[in-house]
Amino acid sequence: MNFKYWVFLYIFAAGAFFSDLDAQDDQVVLHLDTPTDTRLAVADFYPRSVATPETTQALLEFNEVLWEDLKFAGYFDLPSKSFYPENQTRLPQEVDFEAWSEEFLDIDYMAFGNLQVYESGAVVEAFVYDVKTREQLLGRRYTVSEASSIRRVVHQVSDQIVFLLSSGGSKGVSQTQIAFSSLKGSSKEVYVMDYDGANIRTITANGGINKFADWSRDNSKLLFVTKLDRRNFWELWIQDLAGGRTVVPTVSSYVSSPELGPEGEQVLYSGRGRGKIDPDIFISDPLGKRRRNLTNHPGIDSSPAWSLTGQQIAFISDRTGTPQVWLMDSDGSNLRRVVKSGGHCDSPEWSPDGRLLAFSWQAPRQWKHDIFVVEVSTGSIRQVTTGWGSNEHPNWAPDGRHLTFQSDRTGSKQIFITNITGENLKQITAYGINESPSWSSYVVAQDRE
Amino acid sequence: MRQSTLKSHLPGEVTLPSVLISLLGHIAAVFVLIVGITFLGPNIVLVAGGGDGEIGTAIPVSLSGEISGGAGAVRPTLIPAPEAAKPPPRKPEVQLPEQATQLKQFEDPKKEKRVSRVSRSAPRPPDLEYSETPSQGAIPSDPLPGTGGVFSEGVGFGKAGLRIGSGQAGAGVASWYIRQLEQRISRNWLRTSMGSLERQVMAKISFVIKANGQIDSVKLVGSSGVGAVDLAAQRAIFASQPLPPLPPELRGRTVEFVAHFEYPPER
Numbered sequence: 001m002n003f004k005y006w007v008f009l010y011i012f013a014a015g016a017f018f019s020d021l022d023a024q025d026d027q028v029v030l031h032l033d034t035p036t037d038t039r040l041a042v043a044d045f046y047p048r049s050v051a052t053p054e055t056t057q058a059l060l061e062f063n064e065v066l067w068e069d070l071k072f073a074g075y076f077d078l079p080s081k082s083f084y085p086e087n088q089t090r091l092p093q094e095v096d097f098e099a100w101s102e103e104f105l106d107i108d109y110m111a112f113g114n115l116q117v118y119e120s121g122a123v124v125e126a127f128v129y130d131v132k133t134r135e136q137l138l139g140r141r142y143t144v145s146e147a148s149s150i151r152r153v154v155h156q157v158s159d160q161i162v163f164l165l166s167s168g169g170s171k172g173v174s175q176t177q178i179a180f181s182s183l184k185g186s187s188k189e190v191y192v193m194d195y196d197g198a199n200i201r202t203i204t205a206n207g208g209i210n211k212f213a214d215w216s217r218d219n220s221k222l223l224f225v226t227k228l229d230r231r232n233f234w235e236l237w238i239q240d241l242a243g244g245r246t247v248v249p250t251v252s253s254y255v256s257s258p259e260l261g262p263e264g265e266q267v268l269y270s271g272r273g274r275g276k277i278d279p280d281i282f283i284s285d286p287l288g289k290r291r292r293n294l295t296n297h298p299g300i301d302s303s304p305a306w307s308l309t310g311q312q313i314a315f316i317s318d319r320t321g322t323p324q325v326w327l328m329d330s331d332g333s334n335l336r337r338v339v340k341s342g343g344h345c346d347s348p349e350w351s352p353d354g355r356l357l358a359f360s361w362q363a364p365r366q367w368k369h370d371i372f373v374v375e376v377s378t379g380s381i382r383q384v385t386t387g388w389g390s391n392e393h394p395n396w397a398p399d400g401r402h403l404t405f406q407s408d409r410t411g412s413k414q415i416f417i418t419n420i421t422g423e424n425l426k427q428i429t430a431y432g433i434n435e436s437p438s439w440s441s442y443v444v445a446q447d448r449e
Numbered sequence: 450m451r452q453s454t455l456k457s458h459l460p461g462e463v464t465l466p467s468v469l470i471s472l473l474g475h476i477a478a479v480f481v482l483i484v485g486i487t488f489l490g491p492n493i494v495l496v497a498g499g500g501d502g503e504i505g506t507a508i509p510v511s512l513s514g515e516i517s518g519g520a521g522a523v524r525p526t527l528i529p530a531p532e533a534a535k536p537p538p539r540k541p542e543v544q545l546p547e548q549a550t551q552l553k554q555f556e557d558p559k560k561e562k563r564v565s566r567v568s569r570s571a572p573r574p575p576d577l578e579y580s581e582t583p584s585q586g587a588i589p590s591d592p593l594p595g596t597g598g599v600f601s602e603g604v605g606f607g608k609a610g611l612r613i614g615s616g617q618a619g620a621g622v623a624s625w626y627i628r629q630l631e632q633r634i635s636r637n638w639l640r641t642s643m644g645s646l647e648r649q650v651m652a653k654i655s656f657v658i659k660a661n662g663q664i665d666s667v668k669l670v671g672s673s674g675v676g677a678v679d680l681a682a683q684r685a686i687f688a689s690q691p692l693p694p695l696p697p698e699l700r701g702r703t704v705e706f707v708a709h710f711e712y713p714p715e716r
Contacts, residue, residue, distance in 0.1 A: 027704070027707060032708055035639060
């Protein structure tokens with residue numbers, strides 16, 4: 001009797017105990033601290049109605065460029081097209097969510113659409129869907145009056161997708177441009193091309209040496225140094241892309257690596273003061289007025305670069321014996337050295353957010369330059385380029401995620417672009433000798449027909 | 450000699466003394482349990498019964514309005530966050546090409562009856578495109594002022610990994626299930642859509658999982674102060690469904706799950 005009572009009590013108590021455990025579980029906390037990369041499927045676009053030869057031709061280019069754009073954006077993990085469902089998806093009604101939700105594909109978003117070339121131009125419809133929630137995120141129609149400008153539409157589509165899926169973190173760099181110098185016979189001329197190397201346009205054709213082009217922040221002007229044929233002095237030119245140019249009066253016959261200030265109201269360059277043999281950093285307004293020597297030091301000071309706000313200037317100085325990256329305030333005060341590891345540094349450039357400096361560096365015991373990025377606040381250095389050849393003259397894309405630079409890894413100097421992680425390296429020029437690339441700002445309300 | 454020593458330690462020899470000792474031990478354990486229940490009992494009853502009653506009743510009510518057949522997927526509603534947590538909607542800064550025209554959202558007839566998350570989340574002009582939603586948080590380089598509370602809470606939360614309930618003995622009950630949930634939701638929590646932040650923030654989303662793994666009653670219970678992070682967290686929950694079916698020990702109960710999204714991750 002007594003024993004039975006205890007057994008009963010035991011079972012009862014155990015039941016109470018376990019049900020109490022459940023009661024405590026009424027709120028369960030999940031702890032998440034590792035977000036993943038976005039997996040995006042970029043399906044081929046298909047003809048909207050009829051696969052005319054022109055449409056098919058345009059689609060070939062469209063699909064290839066869109067893929068390259070989105071891959072280079074560096075935001076997405078793009079699973080190979082060979083894993084995609086086979087049926088064509090041209091319109092939202094045709095999306096087979098079951099097929100696109102296959103586990104081996106494991107995508108978050110998909111982009112698809114259609115294109116049709118007409119006599120009067122071309123029409124592109126682009127869509128983006130969240131495959132998991134089945135929501136439409138983008139549905140947009142683009143029209144162009146000439147089928148030949150289909151490339152520009154692709155870049156618009158790509159930038160729109162990047163903007164959308166990065167929550168505005170980037171506006172996309174597909175519509176940006178890169179200015180550079182190219183050797184033509186005995187002259188070097190300035191050219192501008194799309195960020196992917198297509199669509200090269202001539203900016204100068206004066207038969208002289210034109211180099212170190214730098215964009216104004218509104219993309220309307222290019223600043224560069226020029227030594228015209230049969231002259232023995234360098235000039236500082238501001239070329240308005242809409243036509244017209246200004247020659248900035250400088251301190252002497254030597255001027256190099258110019259930069260326009262954030263508002264375009266000041267010019268920064270490396271020049272040699274009167275009666276001096278070493279270059280210093282000078283600042284003046286575009287008319288050459290209010291000129292000041294910011295460094296005024298017996299060492300060689302060169303390659304000045306404005307920070308985003310214009311309050312800080314990075315430059316190269318050999319005052320400690322070898323060329324190193326230094327910082328100063330825009331009035332020449334508060335001098336300090338950034339890279340403390342020796343070697344030879346060159347051409348520092350501020351990232352758009354002002355956090356990092358990209359520069360080329362021939363590290364101690366190295367025989368060539370590579371591109372490095374240093375975090376200004378901590379001095380921690382990360383290597384961007386590796387491998388064969390010397391890599392120099394880095395310049396940031398406006399999203400702060402990409403760099404362009406020149407490299408002779410293929411035998412002659414050519415322009416390359418890459419993510420700052422070193423991934424997605426692409427050579428974008430192939431002929432002649434091309435150097436000193438400069439990436440434009442985001443494209444603002446340009447390219448309208 | 451050696452073998453017999455070993456043998457004496459082997460289990461299986463049921464003798465009267467061992468039974469008695471076992472019995473006494475069990476009785477002692479039961480006594481401890483009873484005493485424990487006597488002291489803790491009222492609190493537990495409060496939690497299980499009345500305290501969370503609101504959640505318990507909320508589920509069937511909100512569900513009945515939502516199940517609409519459709520493709521078999523039950524769309525959970527997003528109960529809008531407090532207005533204060535939402536940055537004011539504004540136009541994206543990107544300049545859209547002039548010739549680009551907004552296409553009308555194509556309606557999937559199957560989807561039509563479902564309650565759309567977007568349509569519920571906030572009153573918006575009909576032809577706004579989705580891109581405005583993620584851009585609400587703007588480029589989240591500078592968390593809004595006044596998020597200090599969230600931030601300090603995040604620090605205080607500690608790095609104990611998952612925490613279940615009150616962190617008591619019940620932790621082992623469904624930890625495998627918790628891990629599955631965390632993996633699934635992490636997979637749908639996209640770094641891309643949040644950008645980089647200067648400091649750590651945390652968004653808290655509460656939801657309920659039904660026996661078949663469907664998600665319900667999704668609420669933003671703690672805003673990170675950064676719109677993009679809140680939205681990414683909400684999407685992670687919605688995109689993860691259906692979740693693995695509830696384990697047997699949790700069935701029949703209304704369990705509220707609270708996902709703590711800490712961003713950026715510590716490096």
